[in-house]
Amino acid sequence: MLDRKFILENIEAVKLNCKNRNVVADVDRFVELDQARREKQQELEALNRESNAVAKQIGKCATPEEREAKKEEGRAIREKLVALEKEVKDLEAQEDLVQRTIPNMAHPDSPIGNDDGSNTVVEYGPTPLPKWSEGFKPLDHVELAEKYDLIDFEGGARVAGAGFYFLKNEAVMLELALEQFAVNKLVKKGFTPMITPDVARNDVLQGTGYIPRGAETQIYSIDKTDLSLIATAEITLGGLLANETIDSEKLPLKLCGVSHCFRTEAGAAGRASRGLYRVHQFSKVEMFVFCLPEQSESFHAELLGIEREIFDDLKIPYQVVDTATGDLGGPAYRKFDIEAWMPGRNAYGEVTSTSNCTDYQARRLNARYKVKGEKGSHFVHTLNGTAVAISRALLSVLEMGQQEDGTIVMPDALLPYLSFDRIGPKN
RNA sequence: GGAGAGGUGGCAGAGUGGUCGAAUGCGCGGGUUUGCUAAACCCGUGAGCUCGUAAGGGUUCCGCAGGUUCAAAUCCUGUCCUCUCCGCCA
Structure with a gap:
């Protein structure tokens, strides 16, 4: 608010x-x-x-x-x-x-425009677009997964419906490696790692700006309870300080949450949704920061910097997008997305998003801080950012790693967490 | 799942219908004393909303939501949470 x-x-x-x-x-x-x-x-x-x-x-x-x-x-x-x-x-x-x-005010530098058509690319990552030889047709991740038995979409659909899937074989190791890679990096940067609940009370959802029920909702709610499956760990991490007044000396709080994320994707039918791109469940490592008002802009830059570093390390080409006012949603004051190059779609696709919500989210959550010796209390600022959304990162790693001999090479950054450096034909 | 106990200010902890926004202690801030430090002593010390230029005033808040009453921290109901014991269980 x-x-x-x-x-x-x-x-x-x-x-x-x-x-x-x-x-x-x-x-x-x-x-x-x-x-x-x-x-x-x-x-x-x-x-x-x-x-x-x-x-x-x-x-x-x-x-x-x-x-x-x-x-x-x-x-x-x-x-x-x-x-x-x-x-x-x-x-x-x-x-x-x-x-x-009434939505949050927008950053004066946010591009003004009614929808994502006005988003502006502010920079490109250092990894160049893939250069395959003339005539080589890269497979998309669905084809790659089929070829090497990495993902079972049909099984997922049988068990839980379209939009669910089983990861198999190296894809499982890849998910775990991506999580470890991201969490390790964040711990080194002073974040406290947390594995959060995958459900939250509906008032926590509302506090963070998610609407649990209603026609347009993205949220799965659990029947006969006031709980919902979370769409992101932003919800649980944000809820951590709901109705709390924290000592200013304890700020900033830099948290990184590992959770599953559930999204109904209501109304998204027909949108680009092949394979892992738009699914009902995925795992994600999320960054969340509670800080003093004067710190939030620089933390926003820090979060974006970490996201870039992660995709630089993974050797994935991307562009950074400054989100236009019409595409910000309610709570964000400013938002940057990283869009990774996805050979299978022959286009950039969103893989991370980081928002500075200033005090907008905190006001709803009633998350305050108090300065010792001063009267009264103030609302904290909150920021969130995707470290790694596994489904989309996995898609990118698979598609970008493919070689002309058909194998898929793993990025060096993940090797410490993997028992293989390449996915190829099974013996 | 069953049986109990409990949730009060930054913390600890009194308070079972009116004089309670709430004793007391600790902590914290200021002061006196002191060669310095400590100790001792004195004064002050929650938040939200609202009226006011201000000084200051009003109002709300004792987990949360209802109820009883002229009046609720205190009685009643529901709910959430915590703890103890038993059962079940990865």
């Missing part, structure tokens, strides 16, 4: 931001509701004051008659109080609903 006062003091800027982000939010309605709510709140507080005063007098009444009279007075106030409380609550709920639809 955006700060209530900020909205009221920057109505025009907030409206323009909604327009740039292609989000429909009724800012005027919010202002009206806030005004009305505050007036009612004042009334309520006045009445409360009265009620408290009467209640206090009763304790000191000398005679039973006096007491009864005061009680009657109290009862009358209470009746009014109940009605007024309901009014205030209703207004609050309405106001909150509108406030939640």
